[in-house]
Amino acid sequence: MSLPAAFLAATARLIPEERRFDDPLSTLAFGTDASFYRLIPQLVIRVESEREVIELLKLAGAHRVPVTFRAAGTSLSGQAISDSVLIVLGDNWNGREIRAGGAQIRLQPGVIGASANAVLAPLQRKIGPDPASIAAAKIGGIVANNSSGMCCGTAQNSYHTLAGLRLVLADGTLVDTEDSASVTAFRASHAGLLAQLAELGRQTRANTELAAKIRHKYRLKNTTGLSLNALVDFDEPLDILSHLMVGSEGTLSFISAVTYHTVPEHPHKASALLVFPDVESCCRAVPVLRQQPVSAVELLDRRSLRSVQDKPGMPEWVKSLSNGACALLIESRAASASVLAEQIERIMASIAEFPLEKRVDFSSDPAVYNQLWKMRKDTFPAVGAVRATGTTVIIEDVTFPVEALAEGVNRLLELLDRHGYFEAIIFGHALEGNLHFVFTQGFDDPAQVARYDAFMGEVAQLVAVEFGGALKAEHGTGRNMAPFVELEWGSEAYRLMWAIKRLLDPQGILNPDVILSEDRELHLKNLKPLPAADAIVDKCIECGFCEPVCPSRGLTLTPRQRIVIWRDIQARKRAGIDTRELEAAYQHHGLDTCAATGLCAQRCPVGINTGELVRKLRGQQAQHSGTADWLAGHFATALKGARLGLLAADSARRLLGAPRLARWAAGLHQQFGTPLWTPAMPQPVQPLKWIAPAPSDKPRVVYLPACVSRAMGPAFADAEQTSLLDKTRALLEKAGFEVIFPAELDNLCCGQPFTSKGYAQQGDAKRDELLAALLSASRNGQDPIYCDTSPCTLRLVQGNADQRLRLYDPVKFIREELLDRLEITPQEAPVAVHVTCSTQHLGEAEHLIEIARRCAKTVVIPEGIHCCGFAGDKGFTTPELNAHALRSLKDAVQICEEGISTSRTCEIGLSTHSGIDYHSLVYLLDRVSRPHH
Template structure:
């Protein structure tokens, strides 16, 4: 049904045009969450304040328009999609307040769960919920779904650690349970609603059978339906209301802040992997471990172990396990090392009588326990990586009572065989009887949909009816279990849920068809297609884990959304549908504003680098191959041209003044597309004039200044006017090295400028030419090679097939070759650190931070800035990407006078948007170090 004209007109007065989206590209992009459903919203609104939510809900009520709230969109059951109005969180929902030395934390719904924990970590605390999506999921979704996780169990979920809630009801009323004035006003204005909630609670507690059923259901891990335990756990109707909101999936109101009672994050931990000969003995061990000091017990069936047995680093014996083997991954945590050892002893004694097929004993070695956890965490993506193109990965989570867990596992395995899901695997949080099962499913064929329907019928009967378990343990009811809520709960409880829904949302405008739905076929409708698009991205399961690290997320598209749109374009073209308009929009949103740095691959469960797709598509549009080849052959001339352009820009600055030049440049960029000049623009570097030095007998290092270092010096306003080339040479010599350069330096380039524009052939040619020159300069690999810019180093490392070359980025060389040759006196002034994308890919992120902490007493690492978005030259050609990526930087570094990085181009944008000068790490290290005596 189209949105009412009057509603749209009112919304246009409330929400600025840059936060309203109704075009085909945006609505399709936002119409995708991590579930296997898709609805295309008619209107997407990005809200930045509670008052906007209040007014939108009032408008929705007046015009009877359905609305759905979206946080991160990592939910798996279809609860974050809409075919009406989708309300998504903007930047201004990131507030947090640590209280009582970390015992409590108040969070707005836009805070990512992992960021809340990072804030609490120095205090030895964390929030209770620990979903697998915690690095992407936001607090709003974590609370609204009552998400839990591997260590959370039931005692530490949002429901049980809730200390306070601020919420907006469907009628636009705001109540904050932590503010006495707000509570008093609400008790007066909504006395009738509160009395009805209180009465529902009294009736429920007075019904012995219903109350007992509710208590039994919530002894299990359970997120099926609304949180009816609120009616038996609490008598104050405001407590009932706030706890009903937990797990309500946006169907009862909007959560605008939550206060958690935090839980300890013990520093000492040990992990073991025990393999039992069969499911039965494995599950019997779980019942004993339930009484022991364990923080997590993860079950992995033989199929799940088989799915990862060929992964690099997996123990060889995983392949030889018997057909019925079943494993437990056990972790114990403690406040002290001695207590941890006591706990390990108790755990091992409790299950000493069990025969084991294989085991990795408890280890406190991070290398060991990280590998063991990787076995567990790789199981889900392993299924996704081998699925047939066009199918989706479905992950369901159910709970069996612990006493029948073994039979539940075996019966699920039988259902997989019955319905032909040979690839399906089972793993889960065994202490709670919570099992995840993962299988692949196609929805493009009615027979496949019918197979899924029959399978789900059997699963729901098995879990809910035969075993009295929960159909949803932690993923939320959503759409795919909404038809089965009554089957699990019975008519009395189901009708009670409807009473609550109609009481709090009388017009049914909040997230309809989620949790409660009259349509028994809703789980079979609006199934998401995953058509083939490109081999690079066809394995994408659209989980959204990639999104937090993407610099263009919120400006144009995220990696998930780029894939969604490209899939749709390809499917439409195959169907003969005109995609001209969609492709035109995709050019800017999908290609032009992608930094293509590949950080998305670092977060992707199946390792997809969306930047590879973007580069491939740019390559298809790259029609100046002859020009690119000429530039590659005459690279020294191109570098000279760059220097001349910088000289001309600097002369213009001297003539016009920086403020006027900046204004003119902005105008010329906006109207003519010319590169943007800012006061952070580098000055030109004079060509290197370096005469060969006689051999000194000191250890040699081949210094490769990147082409940007050879062309771009400090900005005119920079307090540091020494070029990076000179500063690096100075530091290397201070540490006792003889510095040599490759011959024909100005003609050499790693090829990145060509590859990023889609000219892969020319880029690879330049890289190979450079690698040959480096091999010669290093005397066939005798000498280490230092590259002063991490993106260039990464490019060389990834393309180097010669094991003789020892290539170092600044961080690795300083860490391995310089620190032990220097005496360092840390400076008192705080420094900001930007870890470039390439530094992260090279595995040197922590190394950079550690070196900074050796050199400065205080180090600031701005939260949420994973990629600066400068992306080589996009900071000049698409400066809005750089500005968007660094929109929070200035506030984050206001206590600092200097910033550190390892990429000259990144430092241009960082300096411009922070208000402080960013330099290479070598500037700080040189300043605070002296040669070690002797």
């Protein structure tokens, strides 16, 4: 049913056009969350204020239009999708306020969970919920789903650590439980609603059988249905109301802010892995460990261990475990090393009588600790990565009473085998009896859907009826378990949930069919296709973990959305449907505005680099191979042309003045797409004049200035007027090195400019030519090679098969070769640090920050800026990507007079959008250092 014209007209008056989306590309992109369901919204609205939410809910109520709220879209049960109006959070929901020295934190719903913890980390505190998606999931979703995780259990989830809520009800009423004026006004305007909530609470508590059932259900990890424990845990109606919102999945209100009681983040931690000979002995150890000072106990069945045993970095012994083996990964945390040691002793003594097949003792060594947790965290993606193309990977999470855990695991394994899910694995949070089982499922024919239906029906009977457990422990009910809520809870509790829903959302406009549905086959409808698109991205599980690091997120598409649209285009083509309109929109949204830096691959559970797909598609469009061949063969001429272009731009600046030139260039860019000039545009660098030195006993370093360093000098207004080439050379000589340059330097290039434009063949040829020149210059690898720009270094490192070459980016060379040769006096002036994408890929991010902290007493790392979006030359040709990626930079670096980075092109965009000059790290190091004497 289409949306009412009056609603659309009123919405258009309220929300600017650039934040309303109804085109096929945008609605499809937003119609996807991490679940295996898909609904295409008719209208997507990006909201930026509470007032907008209030007015939209009033309009929705007046016109009976269903609405669904969306935070990060990492939910797994279909609760963040809609075929009506989807309301997504914009940029302005990122507020946070630390209270009582860190004992509490007030958060808006757009704050990413990991960001909240980063703010609390210096105070050794954190929020209680710790979902696996915490680096992508937002607070709004974490509260609305009552998400938990490995260490959270039930005691530290949102329900039990809630200190206050600010929410907007379905009728548009705002209430803040921490604001006395708001509470007083709400008690006056909604006295009837509060009285009915109080009465529901009284009736529930008086019904001893129902109250006992509710208490039992929430002794377990349980997110099936609405949070009925609010009715037995509280008698004050406002407390009942606020706790009902936790886990309500957007079906009762919009959560505008939450205040958490924080929990300790103990600095000392150690982990052990104990492998038991069978499931029974493994599960019998869990109640014993429950009595010990453990923060996490993760169960891994033999299949899950087998799924990761061949991965790089896994210990060999995993392969030799018996078929019935079952492991527990145990973590203990403490405020001090001595207390941690005592705890470990207690833990091991408690299970000393249990037979073990293999034991990895408690360790705080990062190498051991990280390997154990990698084993656990790689299980889910391991199944996702080996599934057949076109199938989806499903992760379900159930809770068995801990005392029945062994039988529950074995019965679940039997069920999976009986229904043919032989690739399925089981792991989970054993302390809570919470098991995740992961399997792959096709939905492309009725027989597959019927198999899934039969399996889920038996799972529901086994878990909810036979064992009295929970069908959803932490992933939320969503659409997936909505048909089974009554089976688990019984008709009396189920009627109570409907009474709450109708009291708070009488028109049924908030996320209909989520949690509560009258459709008993809802879980089998609107199943999401995952059609083959390209081998590079076919393993994508559409989880959304990639999205926070994408510079085009909120401008055009995210990596997940790029894959969603490309999958759809390919499926339509195979079906003979005209895709020209969709492909035309994809050109800008999918290809032109992708930075293609591959940060998404670092966050992706299955390692997908969406930038690779984009580069491949650009390559298919590339029409100028001849030009690329000529440029590759005459690179020195091309470099001379670049210098002349910069000289012409600088001459125009002198003639017209910077403000007039900037206006003129902006107009030309808008009209003709010419490169954008800004005051941060570099001046040209004079070609290098260098004569090979006479032999000496100084250590040699081959210095490779990137082509941008050979062409681009400082901007005209920069306080630093020495080129990067000269500054680097001087610093290396200050540290006692003899600096060597490769022969025919101006002809050399790593090939990145060619590859990023889709000319991979020319790019690879230039890279190989450069590697050969570096081998010669370094005397067959005797001398280290210093490249002054991290993107070029990364390209060379990734393409270098010759083990003789020792390639260094600025960060690695400085920390390994220069710091010990220099005496550093840190400066008082604060500096901002931008960690480039390539620095992150090279594994040098933390080292860059450490070096900056040695050089300056105050270092600012702007939150939420993972990639600057300049992407080689996109800052000139697609400047909106750079501007969007750095939209929060200026506010973040206000106290700084300088920023540092390791990429000259990135520094142009950073300087443009920050209001301060950004330079290479070597400028800062040179300024604060002198040679050791």
